Amino acid sequence: NAGVTQTPKFQVLKTGQSMTLQCAQDMNHEYMSWYRQDPGMGLRLIHYSVGAGITDQGEVPNGYNVSRSTTEDFPLRLLSAAPSQTSVYFCASSYGPGERGNTIYFGEGSWLTVV
C-alpha cells in the first residue's frame, strides 16, 4: 500500500493564482482531511470529509475548497492564493470511529510558498 499520497511536494505561487493540491489514499478510509501547519500554530484543520460526497469545514476554511467525488481522492483547491496561505499542507485519512480505531495517517506534506 502506498498509504496517503499528496502532490506536489513543493510549489511556489504568485498572489492571485489558483492551484489544486492532490491527495489520494489506498486504504479504503472513509475519513479524509486537510491540515495546514505554521510555526507555533500546530496542525489546523482546514476541511474534512466523512465519506464520498460529504465535506465540511474545519477551523480555517476560508480561501480553500474541497470535494470528495470518490473514497480515494480529496483534492484541496486554493481559489486565489494569498501570502497568508504560505504554509505546509498535510492530507490525512483514517477509518473514523469504531473498532479499527481512529489512527490518522498523514501524507508527506506539501510546502507551498505564495509570493
Add this chain to the structure above:
Amino acid sequence: GENVEQHPSTLSVQEGDSAVIKCTYSDSASNYFPWYKQELGKRPQLIIDIRSNVGEKKDQRIAVTLNKTAKHFSLHITETQPEDSAVYFCAPNTGNQFYFGTGTSLTVIP
C-alpha cells in the same frame, strides 16, 4: 470544536532523564486519546494511543495516562534518547473531527 492545550510548549531534558507532556481538552465526549510524533521535515506519526475505558497504556519507554474526570492525558517518555527529539502532538477526539494541540518541542541533550 474541541479546545486542546498542550504544556509545556518546549521541553529540554538530559539524555536518560524522563519527559512528561500534558494535554487538556474541553469535549467531555472525547473517547480516543492519541499522541503523534513529528520529526523535523517529516509527517506526524502515531506513537501511542488510549481509549476512554483504560487509564494507562505503556509501550516500552513511552506511556500515556488518562484522567477523564479532569479532562487531561499525558505522554511519559522514560530514559530519553537523542532520537526522541521531535515535536509531539495530542489529538483527543470522538472520531468525527480531529483537532490537534499546538505541539510540544522536545529536545534531548546528549
